Amino acid sequence: MPEESRNCFLLLYGSQTGQAKAIAEEIAEKAEQHGLRADIHCLSQTERKFYIKRESCIVFVVSTTGDGDPPDTAQKFWKRLKKKTLPADYLSHLHYAMLGLGDSNYTNFCSCSKNFDKRLQELGAKWFYPAGWADDAMGLEQVAEPWMDGLWDSLRKQLGIVPSDLNGSLLEVITNEDEVHSYEPEERNNIQNGVLSDADINLKDSIRKCNDSQLDKSAVSVPSHLKENGYSKTLLVHNWHNKDSAINYDTISSDNSVDETDEKCITDNKNTETSCSGESDVDSVVEQGLNYQNQSNSGNSKTGQMIFDRDKDISKKVVTDICEPTIDECISEPDMYSKKSSVISVDQGDLYAILGTDSCSQSVPNISIVDITNSASVASTASTSDDISAKMEHMTLMDKGDNSNIPSLSSAPCLGIPSSALANTNLTIPALSPKFLKLEYTSETEMLFVSPPGSCCLSDKLRVVTDLLEVVQHSSKCSSVRVLELPFQNGSNFPSAASAVVMGMVSKVKVLTAETAVKKTLCVTLKLQEEGFVYQPGDSFSIICPNPAQEVQDLLKRLKLDEKADMPYKLSVLPGTKKKNASIPSHVPESASLRHIFTTCLDIREPPKKALLRALVESTEDESQKRRLQELCSKQGNEEYTQFLRQTSVSILDILYTFPSCNPPVETLIEHLPRLSPRPYSASSSPLLTPKELEFVFNVMDIPQSNGRTYFRKGVCTGWLDQITKQFQTPSSRSGSEVDAVVARIQDNSVSHKCSQIRIPVYARTTQHFHMPEDLSIPLILVGPGTGVAPFVGFLRHRLGRKQQDPSLKLGEVWLIFGCRHKELDFLYRSEMEELKADGILTKLLISFSRDEDQPINFPRYVQDNIRLHGEEIVELLDEKNAQVYVCGDARNMAKDVNQAFVDCYVKVQGLSEDTAKTKLMQLRVHHRYSEDVWT
Numbered sequence: 001m002p003e004e005s006r007n008c009f010l011l012l013y014g015s016q017t018g019q020a021k022a023i024a025e026e027i028a029e030k031a032e033q034h035g036l037r038a039d040i041h042c043l044s045q046t047e048r049k050f051y052i053k054r055e056s057c058i059v060f061v062v063s064t065t066g067d068g069d070p071p072d073t074a075q076k077f078w079k080r081l082k083k084k085t086l087p088a089d090y091l092s093h094l095h096y097a098m099l100g101l102g103d104s105n106y107t108n109f110c111s112c113s114k115n116f117d118k119r120l121q122e123l124g125a126k127w128f129y130p131a132g133w134a135d136d137a138m139g140l141e142q143v144a145e146p147w148m149d150g151l152w153d154s155l156r157k158q159l160g161i162v163p164s165d166l167n168g169s170l171l172e173v174i175t176n177e178d179e180v181h182s183y184e185p186e187e188r189n190n191i192q193n194g195v196l197s198d199a200d201i202n203l204k205d206s207i208r209k210c211n212d213s214q215l216d217k218s219a220v221s222v223p224s225h226l227k228e229n230g231y232s233k234t235l236l237v238h239n240w241h242n243k244d245s246a247i248n249y250d251t252i253s254s255d256n257s258v259d260e261t262d263e264k265c266i267t268d269n270k271n272t273e274t275s276c277s278g279e280s281d282v283d284s285v286v287e288q289g290l291n292y293q294n295q296s297n298s299g300n301s302k303t304g305q306m307i308f309d310r311d312k313d314i315s316k317k318v319v320t321d322i323c324e325p326t327i328d329e330c331i332s333e334p335d336m337y338s339k340k341s342s343v344i345s346v347d348q349g350d351l352y353a354i355l356g357t358d359s360c361s362q363s364v365p366n367i368s369i370v371d372i373t374n375s376a377s378v379a380s381t382a383s384t385s386d387d388i389s390a391k392m393e394h395m396t397l398m399d400k401g402d403n404s405n406i407p408s409l410s411s412a413p414c415l416g417i418p419s420s421a422l423a424n425t426n427l428t429i430p431a432l433s434p435k436f437l438k439l440e441y442t443s444e445t446e447m448l449f450v451s452p453p454g455s456c457c458l459s460d461k462l463r464v465v466t467d468l469l470e471v472v473q474h475s476s477k478c479s480s481v482r483v484l485e486l487p488f489q490n491g492s493n494f495p496s497a498a499s500a501v502v503m504g505m506v507s508k509v510k511v512l513t514a515e516t517a518v519k520k521t522l523c524v525t526l527k528l529q530e531e532g533f534v535y536q537p538g539d540s541f542s543i544i545c546p547n548p549a550q551e552v553q554d555l556l557k558r559l560k561l562d563e564k565a566d567m568p569y570k571l572s573v574l575p576g577t578k579k580k581n582a583s584i585p586s587h588v589p590e591s592a593s594l595r596h597i598f599t600t601c602l603d604i605r606e607p608p609k610k611a612l613l614r615a616l617v618e619s620t621e622d623e624s625q626k627r628r629l630q631e632l633c634s635k636q637g638n639e640e641y642t643q644f645l646r647q648t649s650v651s652i653l654d655i656l657y658t659f660p661s662c663n664p665p666v667e668t669l670i671e672h673l674p675r676l677s678p679r680p681y682s683a684s685s686s687p688l689l690t691p692k693e694l695e696f697v698f699n700v701m702d703i704p705q706s707n708g709r710t711y712f713r714k715g716v717c718t719g720w721l722d723q724i725t726k727q728f729q730t731p732s733s734r735s736g737s738e739v740d741a742v743v744a745r746i747q748d749n750s751v752s753h754k755c756s757q758i759r760i761p762v763y764a765r766t767t768q769h770f771h772m773p774e775d776l777s778i779p780l781i782l783v784g785p786g787t788g789v790a791p792f793v794g795f796l797r798h799r800l801g802r803k804q805q806d807p808s809l810k811l812g813e814v815w816l817i818f819g820c821r822h823k824e825l826d827f828l829y830r831s832e833m834e835e836l837k838a839d840g841i842l843t844k845l846l847i848s849f850s851r852d853e854d855q856p857i858n859f860p861r862y863v864q865d866n867i868r869l870h871g872e873e874i875v876e877l878l879d880e881k882n883a884q885v886y887v888c889g890d891a892r893n894m895a896k897d898v899n900q901a902f903v904d905c906y907v908k909v910q911g912l913s914e915d916t917a918k919t920k921l922m923q924l925r926v927h928h929r930y931s932e933d934v935w936t
C-alpha cells in the first residue's frame with residue numbers, strides 16, 4: 001500500500017452548532033503532527049465523499065441536539081445506518097473510534113453518538129479505541145483532550161503503522177529555552193529536554209515488570225508529597241466487561257510518551273528540571289510499590305480518578321462521571337440504570353486502574369499518578385466547590401489596560417493570578433496552531449453604517465443586522481463599501497435553519513414583570529410579512545443578533561484598532577501557512593470592516609478556548625502574564641481553566657483587560673473566535689389565533705462585573721432586544737384596562753410606526769418535536785416555570801383557536817403547572833391564564849411561588865412540589881387517561897427535579913420500587929408521552 005494512503009484515515013463529524021466540527025478539525029490538524037492524515041468529511045456527505053461499507057478505519061465526532069436527536073447533518077447517515085434490512089455483518093470490516101459530544105443537563109446525554117455506537121456494533125463494527133463522551137456542562141475539553149491524546153497510538157496500530165514508518169515526518173519539541181528542536185522519530189527516546197528522560201525509560205521498564213497478579217494484589221502507598229499534604233488515596237483496579245458504555249475522561253496527564261508530540265513541554269522558570277515528567281512523583285510511587293484494591297466501588301471520588309489500560313493504548317484517562325445509559329438500555333436494564341454511579345466500563349477484557357482520592361483536606365491537591373503503560377506521570381488538581389466559591393470571592397478585578405494592577409503572586413488565585421498549585425509545575429500546553437490569515441486595509445475610506453437603529457429601509461433580507469445597531473455617523477469621505485449590503489455572516493448557512501431568514505417587524509413589546517421584580521421579562525410580538533416562515537405551537541425559532549456596539553468598540557480599542565475599525569479590509573489566506581487546507585472562515589467576509597465582523601460574525605462573549613489562550617501567549621510581553629496564560633491553557637491548569645474561564649463566562653475582552661501586555665494581531669482573533677450563534681426562543685403564539693404573528697418571551701439577562709468579568713454586560717440577544725425596544729415597552733397590564741402614559745404614547749401613530757420599523761432577523765428551526773397531539777381530546781400535563789411557560793401559552797391559544805373554529809370540539813383535560821418567585825411580581829400571563837381557565841380551555845392551573853414569604857407552610861414552592869401534591873390525580877391522568885407530559889425550562893435543575901417528582905408519584909401512589917417507577921417514566925419518554933424542551 002502506498003505510504004500516503006496507509007497513513008490516512010477517515011474522520012467524520014456530525015455537528016449542529018459547530019463544536020463537533022471544530023474538534024474534528026483539531027483532530028485532523030493534530031493527525032498531521034503525528035504523521036497521519038485525516039480525510040475529513042461531514043456526515044452529510046455520506047455516499048458522496050465516503051461509503052461506510054467500504055471503510056475500514058473511521059474516527060467519528062458526533063454531537064446530540066434537540067431532545068436526544070442527531071444533528072441535522074447526521075440525519076441522512078443515521079437513517080441509512082439504522083435500516084433494518086442491513087445484515088449483522090454489514091460493517092464487520094470496520095474498526096472505529098467514537099467521540100460523542102453532549103450535555104449532561106439533558107436527559108438523553110450523548111444519545112445520538114451512543115445510538116450510533118450501538119448500531120455500528122450491531123452491524124459488526126468494532127472499536128479500535130474506546131468511545132469518549134464529552135460533556136459540554138463540564139467543558140468538552142475535559143474529555144475531548146485526553147481522548148485525542150490517547151487516540152494516536154491506537155490509530156497507528158489500527159493502520160498498521162510502526163514508528164519506523166513515520167520516517168520523514170518531523171516532530172517538534174520546545175525545550176525549556178523555548179528553542180524549536182526538530183528531530184527524526186528514531187531520536188525520540190533520546191530526547192532529554194522536555195519529552196522523555198532516561199529515568200522515565202528505566203521507570204517504564206520497571207513498571208512493565210508488574211504482572212497481572214501483582215496488579216491485583218500488591219499494595220501501593222501514597223506518594224510521600226501527598227502524604228505530607230494530608231492525602232491518602234487508593235489505586236483501584238477493575239475488570240469491566242460492559243461493552244455498551246464507555247469512558248468519561250477528566251484531567252489529563254502530562255504525558256511523556258514519545259508519541260505525544262503535539263504537546264509542547266514548558267519547564268517552569270523556577271525549576272531546573274527539564275523533563276515534563278515530575279519524576280519524583282513517579283519514583284515515589286514505584287519505590288513504595290503498588291497497592292491495588294480489587295473492589296467494585298468506584299464511586300468514592302469523581303474528580304481525580306484515573307484510568308489506565310495495560311493492554312491497549314488508551315492510558316492516561318481520568319474517569320469523571322458514569323456513563324448515562326440510553327433510553328433503550330434503561331428499559332432493558334433498569335437495574336443498571338439505577339446503579340449508574342458504579343457503572344464505568346470500557347472494552348471487553350480490558351484492565352484498567354483508577355486512582356481516586358479518599359480524603360481531601362486541602363483545597364487544591366496536586367496529585368501525581370503513574371501511567372502503567374507509558375510510565376508517564378500526571379499532575380492533576382482537584383478542588384471542592386466550597387474552595388471554588390471561596391476563591392471566587394477573593395478575585396480581584398483588573399483595571400482596564402493598567403499593567404500595574406496585576407496583583408502580586410501572593411494573592412488568592414483568580415483569572416490573572418497563578419495558584420500555588422501550578423507554581424512549581426512543568427506545564428504541558430497545546431501546540432501553537434499555525435497562523436493562516438492575513439488582513440490588509442484596502443483604503444482609508446470608512447465603510448458605511450448608514451441606517452439608524454430599527455431602520456425601515458430594509459427591503460433586502462440579506463442585509464446585515466448592523467442595520468439595527470447604533471448609528472455610526474458617516475462623514476463626507478464615506479463612500480466605497482457599504483456594510484449594509486453584505487449578507488448575514490457572509491451568507492453562510494445558519495445551523496438548525498429550516499427556513500430562510502425573514503425580517504420580523506416589531507409590533508408590540510410588553511413588560512410582563514413588575515418593576516421591582518429581580519428579572520425583567522419581555523414579551524415581543526413580531527409581524528411576519530414575508531413568506532417562508534411557518535411554525536406551529538411548541539416550535540422554536542432563532543434570532544440573528546449582533547454583539548453590543550459598545551463592547552465591540554471597547555474590544556477594537558483594546559486591540560488598538562479603533563481608528564481602523566471602519567476601514568475596508570481584505571482578508572486572505574496567509575501565504576506559506578502551515579495549516580492544511582487553510583481557508584477564510586465561511587461566516588467571515590473576505591472584504592468588510594472590522595466593526596462589521598466583530599459586531600455580526602464573531603462571538604466575542606464565549607470564554608476563549610485553550611487554543612486561543614495558547615495563541616495569546618505568543619503576543620504577551622510580560623513574563624508573569626505569559627506564564628499565567630500558559631497555566632490556563634495547560635493540561636495541569638484544566639481545573640483552573642474551568643473555574644476561572646468557563647464557570648465565570650469571561651470574554652476575550654476580559655482576558656485582554658486582565659493581561660494588559662497581551663497585544664495579539666487581529667488575525668489571531670478572527671482565526672480563533674467562534675461564529676456568533678443565533679439565539680433560539682420558543683414561540684408563545686398560535687398561528688391559528690394570530691396568523692402572521694410570532695410572539696416570544698424572555699428574561700433580560702444582567703451579568704454583573706465580578707469573578708474575572710471586568711465589565712457589566714447583558715445577555716447578547718436579550719440585551720439587544722431590550723435596548724432596541726426600550727422606548728416602546730408597555731408595562732404589564734393584568735386587567736387589560738391599565739393604560740398608562742407609556743401605552744398612550746405608543747398608541748400614538750407616529751410612535752407605533754417607529755416601533756414597526758424595528759426589524760428582527762429570524763428563521764425557523766429544524767428538529768421540532770415539541771408538538772401537541774393532533775387529537776385535542778388527549779389530556780395534557782404542562783410543566784413550565786418562568787419563561788418555560790411560553791410554548792404552553794401557544795398550546796392553549798391554539799386550543800382556543802380550534803374551539804372557536806369548531807365549538808363542538810371535545811377538548812381533553814389540560815393542567816398547567818407554573819411557578820415563579822412572587823405572585824405579584826413575575827406571574828407571567830396571569831390574567832390570560834385565568835381567562836383561559838374560566839373559558840374551560842385550561843382545566844387546572846397549579847401555581848407555586850418560591851420566594852413569597854406570606855404563604856402557608858405547606859404551600860408548594862416549586863413546580864415539582866405541585867406535582868407531588870397532586871400525585872394521585874396525575875398518575876390517574878397518565879395511566880388511565882393516556883395523558884401526555886410536556887416540560888419546558890431550565891435543564892440544570894428543574895427538568896431533573898420534575899422527572900424525579902413524577903417518579904416519586906408512581907412510587908407513592910402505586911407502591912412501585914424506584915427502579916420500576918423510573919422505567920415507567922422512561923417508557924413514557926420512548927413513546928413520546930413525556931417530552932422536554934429544556935435549555936442550559
Ligand SMILES: Cc1cc2nc3c(=O)[nH]c(=O)nc-3n(C[C@H](O)[C@H](O)[C@H](O)COP(=O)(O)O)c2cc1C
Nearest residue numbers: 015016017018019020063064066068102103109110
Ligand atoms: C438545542 C440543543 C439541544 C441539545 N440536546 C442535547 C441532548 O438531548 N443531549 C445531549 O447530550 N446534549 C444536547 N445538547 C448539547 C450539545 O450536544 C453539545 O452542546 C455539543 O457540544 C454541541 O455540539 P455541536 O456544536 O457540534 O452540535 C443540546 C444542545 C442544544 C443547543
